[in-house]
Amino acid sequence: MVPKRAIAGDYEAAYREWGEGPPLLLLHGFFGCGRGWEPVMTHLAPHFRCVALDLLGFGDSAKPDIAYHIDEAAAFVRDFIGALGWGSVPVVGYSYGGWVAASLAIQHSPLVSKLALVAPAGIRDDDFVGRYDGLRPLLWRSPVVDGVLAIARRVWPGSPQVQQICEFRTALQTQPVARALLCRRLRPEDAIDTVEGQLHRIQVPTLVIAAEGDHTIPRWHCETYAQGIAAARLQVVPNADHDLLQTHAAVVAQALCEALTRP
Numbered sequence: 001m002v003p004k005r006a007i008a009g010d011y012e013a014a015y016r017e018w019g020e021g022p023p024l025l026l027l028h029g030f031f032g033c034g035r036g037w038e039p040v041m042t043h044l045a046p047h048f049r050c051v052a053l054d055l056l057g058f059g060d061s062a063k064p065d066i067a068y069h070i071d072e073a074a075a076f077v078r079d080f081i082g083a084l085g086w087g088s089v090p091v092v093g094y095s096y097g098g099w100v101a102a103s104l105a106i107q108h109s110p111l112v113s114k115l116a117l118v119a120p121a122g123i124r125d126d127d128f129v130g131r132y133d134g135l136r137p138l139l140w141r142s143p144v145v146d147g148v149l150a151i152a153r154r155v156w157p158g159s160p161q162v163q164q165i166c167e168f169r170t171a172l173q174t175q176p177v178a179r180a181l182l183c184r185r186l187r188p189e190d191a192i193d194t195v196e197g198q199l200h201r202i203q204v205p206t207l208v209i210a211a212e213g214d215h216t217i218p219r220w221h222c223e224t225y226a227q228g229i230a231a232a233r234l235q236v237v238p239n240a241d242h243d244l245l246q247t248h249a250a251v252v253a254q255a256l257c258e259a260l261t262r263p
Contacts, residue, residue: 001016001018001035001038002016003015003016003034003054003059003060004016004017006080006083006084007083008076008077008079008080008082008083009075009076009079010064011056011061011062011064011076011079012061012062013053013054013056013061013062013076013079013080013083014033014034014053014054014059014060014061015034015051015052015053015054015080016034016035016038016051016052017049017050017051017052018038018041018042018044018045018049018050018052019041019044019045019046019047019048019049019050020045020046020049021046021047021048021049022048022049022090023048023049023051023084023086023089023090024044024048024049024050024051024089024090024092024260025051025053025077025081025089025090025091025092026040026041026050026051026052026053026092026093026094026097027053027055027077027091027092027093027094027097027098027100027101028052028053028054028055028058028059028094028095028096028097029094029095029096029097029098029119029121029245030095030096030121030177030178031168031175031178032058032059032095032096033054033055033058033059033060034052034053034054034059035052035059036052036094036245037050037052037094037245038052039245039246039249040245040249040252040253040256042249042253043249043250043253043254043257044253044256044257047257047261048260051084053077053080055073055076055077055096055097055100055177056068056072056073056076056177057073057175057176057177057180058175058177061076063175063176064176065176066180067180068176068177068180068181069193070099070100070103070122070193070195071103071107071193073100073103073177074100074103074104074107074108075107077091077100077101077104078104078107078108078111081111086111087110087111088110088111088112088113089111089112089113090112090113090114090115090116090260091104091105091111091112091114091115091116092115092116092117092118092256092260093115093116093117093118093120094118094119094120094245095118095119095120095121095216095217095242096121096177098117098118098119098120098121098122099120099121099122099194099195101115101116101117101120102115102117102120102122102195102199102202102225103122103193103195105201105202105204105206106195106198106199106201106202109201109202109203109204112204113204114204114205114206114259114260115202115204115205115206115207115229116206116207116208116209116256116259116260117206117207117208117209117222117225118209118244118245118252119209119210119211119214119216119217119222119242119244120208120217120221120222120225121217121221122194122195122196122221123194123195123196123221123224123225124194124196125218125221145169146169149162149165149166149169152165153166196224196228199224199225199228199229200228200229200230202228202229202230202231202232203230203231204231205231205259205262206225206226206229206231206232206233207232207233207235207255207256207259207260208222208225208226208229208232208233208234208235209222209235209236209237209244209252209255210222210223210234210235210236210237211236211237211240211241211242211244211248212236212237212238212239212240213239213240213241214240214241214242214244215241215242216241216242217242219236222234233259235255237251237252237255
């Protein structure tokens with residue numbers, strides 16, 4: 001699916017459309033882009049005009065040299081909604097995109113008619129600090145790192161672990177948001193833009209979808225969202241991990257349809 005383009009404030013936005021009906025804005029997760037929604041959009045297309053945006057710093061959207069705080073991501077989405085001429089629209093966010101969607105609903109509430117958060121990030125969790133320290137050498141712009149990985153591929157051909165590390169290396173080199181978060185979130189007190197203290201400001205009907213076996217976003221993060229938003233409902237997808245958009249696309253789509261079409 002070839003992306004379309006729009007000017008969102010000072011930046012170019014890339015997005016993909018699929019389906020007919022009322023608009024539905026979809027925000028992707030970390031290390032991703034709008035294409036990650038395609039398995040779910042297949043099921044949503046008969047009901048909605050699905051618009052999957054590449055968030056600022058991801059995919060084919062602009063990649064400016066900024067700090068990539070979450071309010072900057074939310075402002076980009078705000079400007080994108082304005083560029084498409086929408087007044088108020090249902091917004092669905094997955095993982096990092098859920099964090100952005102929640103921030104949008106907090107800061108720019110008139111733009112969000114309904115909200116759905118799928119395994120959303122954005123809750124302060126000091127256990128995360130240091131979890132990704134081992135990835136930082138993959139940020140180094142050095143041929144030494146590439147040489148070591150090339151040797152690893154020859155020594156362990158077909159190794160899924162080596163392949164995953166190489167994919168992380170590519171993603172970290174091409175996604176400034178990943179670089180910014182790994183370089184600037186070194187201590188618990190650096191979590192200055194998490195949203196747990198502002199959830200009471202979200203007043204729209206909200207569905208929070210948690211994956212039962214999620215090893216990336218702990219279930220209590222989803223429960224924090226559901227408890228903090230007055231009009232929220234929590235739904236747990238059994239036998240699912242953080243990749244539920246791919247593995248449980250039909251289940252996620254059905255839950256979204258039911259929640260977003262309710263009066």
